[in-house]
Amino acid sequence: MSQHAEPHSREAELHIVSPKVYVAVALSLLALTAATCAISYIDLGVFNAVVALAIAVIKASLVVLFFMHMKYSSRLIKLTAFAGLFVFLTLISMTMADYISRAWGRW
Amino acid sequence: MSSATIVNLPDPSTARIPKMNFLTRENGLLSWLLTGDHKRIATLYLISITFFFFIGGALAGLIRLELLTPQSDLMAADTYNKVFTMHGLIMIFLFLVPSVPATIGNFVIPMMVGAKDLALPKINLLSWYLYILAGGVMIYTMMVGGVDTGWTFTAPLSTHYLNTNVISAGLAVFIAGFSSIFTGLNFIVTIHKMRCPGMTWFRLPLFVWANYAASILMVLGTPVLAITLVLVILERTIHIGVFDPAYGGDPLLFQHLFWFYSHPAVYIMILPGMGVISEVISTFSRKRVFGYTAVAFSSVAIAVFGFFVWAHHMFIMGISNYAALVFSLLTMLVAVPSAIKIFNWAFTLYKGSITFETPMLYAIGFMGLFTIGGMTGIFLGATGTDIHLTETYFVVAHFHFVMVGGMLMAFLAGIHFWWPKWTGRMYPEKISQFAAVVTYIGFNLTFFPQFILGMLGMPRRYAAYPPQFQVLNVFSTAGATVLGVGYLLPVLYLTWSLRYGAIAGSNPWQATGLEWQTQSPPLTENFTEIPIMDHEAYDYEWLERQQAKEVASV
């Protein structure tokens, strides 16, 4: 049905990822899960959440890049995913801007 | 062009509706319920949203009747709360959000880009089924007693204090949200991937640009609404403690999340309408839209800026003063692209060969009313004036000017504009011009007094009010009756025209869009052969040459 841009997207669809890559990613995900569990036994003070979130972000990135094929996708698809991320960061950062500055000038 | 009309109909004695078209291609209920044809799905959507529009309208009638007198006498105060909540929920999520995109957009976008259908026809059908499911759950909610949180689901009211049907109402909106995500997704993919040869981005009709921008908002914004509603439901059922201070939550977090979707949502509700206005203004003034690129990019700018202003709904709720300052500033900025559009349409009219067919009357109504609506938004976006005006009828008037005076007018403009394409028949011109004028008068009579009421301090969302506000409320209720007539008329004469309207031919308005270069109603595949776009959008000279060629070859 579509005319142009066809060869490009076909190429992206047909990119074959070797099982080795998948296995490696799966193993790293398991390792990171183990790391999350292990670290939960150590008290890092304020860094508890930071470390847990950092590991979660790495895991999510692996899933998006390899399992969801983002690494091999066209720039347009990458841009689409980035747009979602951008909106999410806007939501978090501007909401935090309110929380952080709420008490300013009131003490 | 000196004639008072541009309408160009085929000779009525010989004209016929083409035997083969998308309406006659297959028969039977199943051929509709299982269709993948974007034009049939658009038709299903049109019927469904009209149904919900009239339910929402009936509720509006009840609200206005109650407010005829200062006492709460027609219904009890908590019934009134339910009525305005259901009115808002139905009108916003089941009418305005899908109004232009899912009906008109669905119908014309594939044709405008020169494609046979949307990129994902099954997803398109799924979107309609989700819409119907959402509508069903909403009606269920209403039948088991309704909900009275306001359309804004305000926490902690919705999570703690009310024992009405918050969960099923939330579920209905959740489902409707996915329906709108699928529509948006479909448009984005179609506009990127299915444009016909020669159809570059800057040859797209502005209607396509506007819907593209709205689709971005639908796809990126709606998931946040879905998450928020799930959190409300979880808070209500198992007290997870995100919004409840007793469990370490924060009610303002709800406001942030809700308005993060709902401000962009107001642009979902206006951008497609602005697209209609661009098409109509250009066609009925026989001129290319002034500043095409500026209008195209202003749609995208509205979509992007729309994500940075949400806290203007929260100025008095106890957010940080500094955040309020920044959000106020950003709110002023978002009005700029809207103004760009209005100015460009005005310049399109300048020295154009203007004719006043019905779609044009609605479009001109839009320009006036949306301008007032948008400018009063600036009042509300200024933190100082907002403290006085927020939660008063001023806000109610503001958003009805943009939503009813803006989007609903644009929807009606679009329905009349593309009706000949959709059905192959013309609507009756005189009575529909009359209806357009009636709507305009009724609208102003209904909503203008509400600005004054708000200024005077009448709060919104109460069944009773101090007696000194009665006169203006009577005006408003009287106007609502006129407005009701204005909306009933199109249903009657459009239905009438299905059978008795004059045969329209393929291009009654002599418009330039690709959708007008095919038969009406179109074939299921839209075109007999894939069109090739070899001219700019709104090129009326190209059209003239084209028609001259046709005459010469006959």
Ligand code: HEM
């Ligand atoms: C053109 C620029 C616009 C500006 C600067 C603007 C600004 C605002 C502000 C500041 C408020 C909050 C008022 C308050 O609660 O105190 C508001 C409310 C609202 N606006 Fe607008 N607005 C604009 C356009 C629109 C459009 C295009 C729509 C819809 C199509 C819209 C729909 C609404 C709705 C529904 C509310 C009320 C929400 C509620 O509390 O129920 N606005 N607007």
Ligand SMILES: [Cu+2]
């Ligand atoms: Cu807003």
